[in-house]
Amino acid sequence: MTRRESLQTVALLASFIVAGYAAVRLLAGDPVGVGAWFVGSAIGHDLVLFPLYAGLDALLVLLLRRHPAWAAVGGVPWMNYLRVPVVVSGLLLLVWSPLILRLPTEFRAASGLPDQPFLPHWLAVTAALFVLSAAILLARITTKRR
Amino acid sequence: MLGRWVRWVAENPPPGPFRARFWRSPLRGPWLTSVLSVALLPGITLMFLTGLASYAAYDPNLARGNDTTPDKGLLGSWLPTWPAGPWWLYWVTQGVHVTLGLVLIPIVLAKLWSVLPKLFEWPPARSLTHLLDRASLLLLVGGAVFELVTGVMNIQYYYAWPVVFYQAHYYGAWVFIAAFVVHVAFRVGRLVTALRSRSLIRELRTPLSATRPEPPDPDHLVSPDPAPPTISRRGALGMVALSSLALLGLTVGQTIGGRARSTALLAPRGRELGMGPNDFQVNKTAAMAGIVPVDDSWRLQLRGAVSRSLSRAELLALPQHTARLPIACVEGWSTGIQTWTGVPLADLADLVGAARTDRLFVESLQRGGFSTATLSPGQVRTPDALLALQVNGADLSLDHGFPARIVVPALPGVHNIKWVTRLTFSVG
Numbered sequence: 328m329t330r331r332e333s334l335q336t337v338a339l340l341a342s343f344i345v346a347g348y349a350a351v352r353l354l355a356g357d358p359v360g361v362g363a364w365f366v367g368s369a370i371g372h373d374l375v376l377f378p379l380y381a382g383l384d385a386l387l388v389l390l391l392r393r394h395p396a397w398a399a400v401g402g403v404p405w406m407n408y409l410r411v412p413v414v415v416s417g418l419l420l421l422v423w424s425p426l427i428l429r430l431p432t433e434f435r436a437a438s439g440l441p442d443q444p445f446l447p448h449w450l451a452v453t454a455a456l457f458v459l460s461a462a463i464l465l466a467r468i469t470t471k472r473r
Numbered sequence: 474m475l476g477r478w479v480r481w482v483a484e485n486p487p488p489g490p491f492r493a494r495f496w497r498s499p500l501r502g503p504w505l506t507s508v509l510s511v512a513l514l515p516g517i518t519l520m521f522l523t524g525l526a527s528y529a530a531y532d533p534n535l536a537r538g539n540d541t542t543p544d545k546g547l548l549g550s551w552l553p554t555w556p557a558g559p560w561w562l563y564w565v566t567q568g569v570h571v572t573l574g575l576v577l578i579p580i581v582l583a584k585l586w587s588v589l590p591k592l593f594e595w596p597p598a599r600s601l602t603h604l605l606d607r608a609s610l611l612l613l614v615g616g617a618v619f620e621l622v623t624g625v626m627n628i629q630y631y632y633a634w635p636v637v638f639y640q641a642h643y644y645g646a647w648v649f650i651a652a653f654v655v656h657v658a659f660r661v662g663r664l665v666t667a668l669r670s671r672s673l674i675r676e677l678r679t680p681l682s683a684t685r686p687e688p689p690d691p692d693h694l695v696s697p698d699p700a701p702p703t704i705s706r707r708g709a710l711g712m713v714a715l716s717s718l719a720l721l722g723l724t725v726g727q728t729i730g731g732r733a734r735s736t737a738l739l740a741p742r743g744r745e746l747g748m749g750p751n752d753f754q755v756n757k758t759a760a761m762a763g764i765v766p767v768d769d770s771w772r773l774q775l776r777g778a779v780s781r782s783l784s785r786a787e788l789l790a791l792p793q794h795t796a797r798l799p800i801a802c803v804e805g806w807s808t809g810i811q812t813w814t815g816v817p818l819a820d821l822a823d824l825v826g827a828a829r830t831d832r833l834f835v836e837s838l839q840r841g842g843f844s845t846a847t848l849s850p851g852q853v854r855t856p857d858a859l860l861a862l863q864v865n866g867a868d869l870s871l872d873h874g875f876p877a878r879i880v881v882p883a884l885p886g887v888h889n890i891k892w893v894t895r896l897t898f899s900v901g
Contacts (some may be wrong), residue, residue: 332602335659339605342651346612349647350607352544360635365645368504368622372585373592385616407704411712418579418716419723425631434630439758439872440744448738453725463719 380417384410401468408464412456419449486595487853496590499699500666500709502687503667504676506694508710509584510664516577517617521650523570528643530555530563530885535832536847536901539888543640548647557788557855560882564801568728570859571805574624575724579716581617583709590694604719606659609652614647629741640793663692681705689768730799730809740808750865754807756886759871762839764892767876773860775893777825785876786863791816802886812878815861818853818896827898829854835879836898843887845881853898857882860893 328336334461354361391398391406398404425431435442486492529552533540556562580789586862589841591610598604627638634641662879670687675690687695730753737743744751773788775781795814801807818833833848850860858881862869869875874891881889 328600328602330597334601335655336605338646338655338658339602341614342609342655345651346648347650348546348601349548349644352542352546352548353644353648353834355544356636356640361641364622364634365615365619365648368591368618369611371618371622372582373589374615376582377586377589380888407596410704414712414717415719418582421717421740422578422625422720423629424577425626425629426741427507431630431632433632433761434741436761437630437757438741439755440742443742445519445739452719452738 400464402471403464403467405464408460412453412460416449416456418455419452423449483599484877489841490590491566491594491595493590493693493696493700495593497698498696499684499686499702500704500706501587501590502695503663503690503692504671504687505706505709506584507581507664507667508673509587509713510660511575511668512580513584516580517575520570520574520577520620521646523566523573524642524646525549525552526566527563527570527885529553530550530593530883531564531888532847532849534718535849538834538845539847541637542643545643548644554680554849554851555557556883557849557852557858558882560798562858562883563885564728564807565884567801567803568725568805570627571624572721572725572728574621575720576717578625578720578829579713580619580823584712585614588694591692594693607670609655610653612648612694613656616645616652616763619645620649656888677707679707681708696826724805727806728801730807736811740806742802750867751870753811753873754802754806755872756802757842757891759892762837762842762892764838765815766871767838767892771876771894773877773893774896775821775825777822777827777831777898779825781825787821788816788860788877791820793862794820794856794859796880796882798857798880798882798900799835800880800886800889813859813861814863814866815859815877815880817856818848818858818860818879818881819856820897821860822898826851826899828900830900831898832901834895835898836895836897837890838892838894839890843890845899846890848879848881848884848888852881852884855882860896 333371353365387406387409398406420427423445425447426442429442429445431442434440489495496796506840524680528541528549528737531539531541532546533542534550534552535554537543571692577661583613594607598607623634623638623642623645626633632638667690681702684705689695689697696886722736723738724740726735727740727742735745742754746754769784772782772784791815794817795812797810797812799807799810806876822831822833830850831853832850833853835848837844837845848858859879860877861874862877864873868870869878874893877893879889879893
């Protein structure tokens with residue numbers, strides 16, 4: 328073991344003591360339930376979210392590689408003008424999905440506010456993102472033609 | 474014999490993601506990962522500090538009833554008493570905590586994407602240190618996402634996890650930060666080297682047509698068989714930045730309040746309620762708190778060296794003080810600044826002969842939830858700390874705590890107890 332490795336090993340073990348001290352308290356209420364949430368958090372992106380978005384994206388890339396004629400409109404490749412609004416809108420949905428899908432049962436009673444507007448708001452923001460992206464694409468095509 | 478077998482396994486990874494050639498993105502590489510890390514390092518540090526502040530703001534060490542995680546032990550028994558000012562303190566720390574947390578989500582996801590091949594590293598462990606390091610990464614990634622998920626769900630009233638939010642979020646933060654400190658300490662060298670390998674300015678000027686993979690790196694982030702790029706590095710970073718900006722722009726209005734509120738299109742508290750004196754955000758409605766309209770028989774019970782019982786008319790006859798204060802919620806939103814009028818808590822303390830060092834135990838008619846709170850002597854004696862009877866020139870509405878509520882500068886929303894029934898001053 329090099330000096331650096333020894334140091335890192337000691338530091339890691341020390342951090343496990345702190346984490347263990349906290350983990351005992353974290354798991355106290357429901358070890359299996361909280362443990363499952365924690366492990367799910369650790370692999371949720373890599374084993375669930377990533378295969379989903381990377382798979383969809385790979386399909387798009389593959390499709391446009393098979394049909395190069397489809398990949399450009401007015402001489403400008405449009406793939407990223409689709410990707411960007413999809414990603415931004417998708418992240419907004421991911422973060423605000425409980426309210427958008429009206430999953431929380433307590434929100435209306437606690438806040439006294441209606442919970443219907445979140446889906447229309449998300450749709451409106453998504454539409455705005457696509458319109459904006461299309462407008463920029465159109466501007467690119469126009470400048471290219473000149 | 475065993476040694477040969479181990480070497481054979483190490484040299485022959487299973488097919489699929491365990492083989493380096495499975496990963497073909499031409500953008501993955503130490504520079505890109507480091508740029509994302511440089512954004513996360515101050516962001517996460519600020520998240521931890523504001524989170525700790527949020528916990529300290531409940532004054533858990535003042536009284537057991539204030540403590541949402543009473544078995545914390547060394548993880549907070551040393552926290553100091555929360556000050557009664559400046560008035561914007563909790564508004565800012567908690568607004569930053571919640572809004573910044575949302576802003577960091579796209580960066581965290583991008584970072585996880587950028588290091589994804591490392592999850593499938595082969596062999597799974599090269600040495601004891603490597604094994605411990607990977608175990609630590611489980612705590613780091615699990616902790617980070619666990620904190621984001623519990624936080625994001627809590628601000629949307631989506632209580633689908635198995636334990637109390639405070640317990641999950643506070644102890645989860647400590648599990649995470651332990652791994653985070655070691656992670657940063659032993660990678661900061663690699664971070665600096667990687668950042669120096671390319672110029673950010675030049676990268677921001679590089680279009681897709683000139684985008685090339687980073688040179689092979691010792692950590693094997695760079696693909697040995699990169700596919701042709703379909704987006705530039707600046708495009709990918711821009712997409713992350715735009716996502717963060719969208720989350721910021723569609724949320725921060727609920728913290729700022731006033732005219733900015735209606736820009737928070739997707740945030741829970743992005744709605745204007747009207748122009749009336751009581752038309753501002755309610756954390757918990759009277760109906761939900763089980764409050765029935767209070768009639769003239771209501772009396773405020775005051776206890777100190779002596780006991781008093783005061784009707785609302787008698788409270789209104791005492792010298793009134795007006796304070797302009799926001800109430801900021803742990804969920805990150807605020808009421809914006811409102812004008813509160815009522816009797817200073819210090820006057821009520823004097824009325825029953827309380828000592829200057831006495832704390833105050835507040836009790837509400839509310840059943841369940843935050844129905845009591847203990848305020849420190851400093852909070853009781855601050856001039857703008859009120860038993861408020863009116864807001865913006867009108868009587869409090871039932872939802873805002875009629876007949877009387879607590880309003881104290883820099884105090885977390887739920888400790889500004891509504892529907893107050895009894896105030897007890899004591900040495901504790």
